[in-house]
Amino acid sequence: MSEQAASPATAKPLPLEALPDRCEVLIVGAGPAGSACARVLAQAGVDVLLIDQQPQGRDKICGDGLIPDAHKALQRLGLLEPVMSLAQHVAHVGCIGPRGGRIDVPGTLAVLPRRQLDQLLSQAAREAGAKFIAPARFEKPLEDEQGRVIGALLKVGDALVEVQSQWLILATGAVPKALSAAGMCERHTPSGIALRGYVRAPSMVGRIKAMDVVWSQAVRPGYGWIFPAPDNCFNIGVGVTDSHSAVGGKGSKKELNLRAIFDAFVASYEPAAQLMREGELVGDLKGAPLRCTLEGARWSRPGLMVTGEAAGSTYSFTGEGIGKAMETGILAADALLAGRQKSWSEGQVREAFEQSLRALKPKFDLYQRANKVNAFPWLADLLIWRAQRSPRLLQRMSGVLNETSNPGNLVSLKGFSRLFLE
Numbered sequence: 001m002s003e004q005a006a007s008p009a010t011a012k013p014l015p016l017e018a019l020p021d022r023c024e025v026l027i028v029g030a031g032p033a034g035s036a037c038a039r040v041l042a043q044a045g046v047d048v049l050l051i052d053q054q055p056q057g058r059d060k061i062c063g064d065g066l067i068p069d070a071h072k073a074l075q076r077l078g079l080l081e082p083v084m085s086l087a088q089h090v091a092h093v094g095c096i097g098p099r100g101g102r103i104d105v106p107g108t109l110a111v112l113p114r115r116q117l118d119q120l121l122s123q124a125a126r127e128a129g130a131k132f133i134a135p136a137r138f139e140k141p142l143e144d145e146q147g148r149v150i151g152a153l154l155k156v157g158d159a160l161v162e163v164q165s166q167w168l169i170l171a172t173g174a175v176p177k178a179l180s181a182a183g184m185c186e187r188h189t190p191s192g193i194a195l196r197g198y199v200r201a202p203s204m205v206g207r208i209k210a211m212d213v214v215w216s217q218a219v220r221p222g223y224g225w226i227f228p229a230p231d232n233c234f235n236i237g238v239g240v241t242d243s244h245s246a247v248g249g250k251g252s253k254k255e256l257n258l259r260a261i262f263d264a265f266v267a268s269y270e271p272a273a274q275l276m277r278e279g280e281l282v283g284d285l286k287g288a289p290l291r292c293t294l295e296g297a298r299w300s301r302p303g304l305m306v307t308g309e310a311a312g313s314t315y316s317f318t319g320e321g322i323g324k325a326m327e328t329g330i331l332a333a334d335a336l337l338a339g340r341q342k343s344w345s346e347g348q349v350r351e352a353f354e355q356s357l358r359a360l361k362p363k364f365d366l367y368q369r370a371n372k373v374n375a376f377p378w379l380a381d382l383l384i385w386r387a388q389r390s391p392r393l394l395q396r397m398s399g400v401l402n403e404t405s406n407p408g409n410l411v412s413l414k415g416f417s418r419l420f421l422e
């Protein structure tokens with residue numbers, strides 16, 4: 001797979017003349033959050049304009065792993081089948097501890113390069129009736145005299161263009177520039193950082209079958225991963241969440257050198273070393289920030305809602321965020337549609353949206369607490385050692401992954417103490 005070959009045929013961007021001067025909902029960012037929101041709204045007949053600062057068919061630095069919440073969101077969008085027809089199907093998350101112990105947690109999983117996934121999602125928003133203009137960059141919101149957001153100033157080519165809208169949705173991901181311009185950013189530093197590369201290695205196909213996540217002293221305070229992707233390729237990377245605070249004395253942003261952590265991961269984990277020896281790196285290793293735990297930004301202000309990773313919708317500990325980005329995009333759309341149907345005030349719509357995010361927050365907090373495993377990898381040894389001996393514990397871990405049981409039981413202090421009792 002060359003980086004070029006990974007790109008599906010890209011539809012032609014709409015010309016500047018196609019940019020309307022008003023719309024009902026203007027969505028900034030055509031990642032999973034923005035495209036999911038646009039598709040749900042457009043399917044309900046809302047006049048939606050979706051924009052992205054990058055050209056269509058853009059890549060996103062990611063591990064490309066689709067965990068069960070992503071499957072659920074894709075199902076809701078009516079896109080599970082087309083995504084799964086392109087994706088590499090995977091049956092387990094492999095958890096590997098510092099002493100080499102391993103458990104395979106069953107789950108509904110898949111891997112699809114983001115270039116393909118995001119292209120499919122934005123295309124699906126268009127098919128539902130949303131207009132999509134890219135590249136077009138959000139510069140700042142337009143406001144009325146009371147400070148309510150009534151649209152946005154966009155940069156399209158060399159032109160600055162005003163678009164009026166009843167609602168503005170920011171789905172701009174982990175880079176906080178747009179959040180700041182809209183007065184929504186509460187924390188500029190990311191929650192974490194991660195780096196990934198693609199390796200084509202036909203000889204490793206069938207040898208690495210699970211989405212392997214590896215904890216070790218070498219990658220502390222983070223983790224490494226190898227995910228099998230389509231076309232004889234693997235997504236390999238390392239991530240550190242909680243990089244803005246010094247976890248376990250190591251991990252402050254200044255001290256982190258992801259490339260060095262990646263090299264240490266490859267040197268310390270034999271399957272990673274084998275993959276790099278036998279395979280061919282496709283494109284460069286690339287890093288990107290993460291925003292986690294539904295923190296770091298305000299969720300709404302009059303006329304504006306923030307969804308996806310811009311609102312911090314990525315899980316700490318694992319760095320998974322595609323599913324929750326789509327889910328929070330859909331929640332914003334649902335709040336708007338409910339408001340339309342029930343003639344809610346602007347404030348009621350935002351309250352409904354914020355309420356749905358608050359309902360998700362406890363789960364995000366538990367993933368935040370689970371970061372202990374990244375800081376103290378021997379905890380992974382302990383969990384793996386116990387799960388190897390307790391089918392019930394393994395079942396609970398699978399329940400957490402599949403979102404059918406509460407992760408609190410597993411990652412709270414009480415949960416750790418219970419490890420010895422079942």
Ligand SMILES: Cc1cc2nc3c(=O)[nH]c(=O)nc-3n(C[C@H](O)[C@H](O)[C@H](O)COP(=O)(O)OP(=O)(O)OC[C@H]3O[C@@H](n4cnc5c(N)ncnc54)[C@H](O)[C@@H]3O)c2cc1C
Pocket residue numbers: 028029030031032033034051052053054058060061062063064065066067136137138139171172173174178193194195196237287288289290307308309310313314319320321322323325
């Ligand atoms: C290395 C790495 C590995 C990861 N691995 C996984 C994984 O395996 N599984 C998983 O579930 N999650 C993973 N994540 C997290 C996942 O990538 C994010 O949670 C997800 O991309 C968030 O989606 P989003 O739609 O909110 O934002 P994004 O996908 O970042 O999309 C935001 C979009 O907004 C656009 N934009 C930004 N500013 C502007 C502007 N001013 N004007 C116009 N457009 C703008 C951007 O161009 C971008 O297209 C990983 C992250 C990293 C960094």
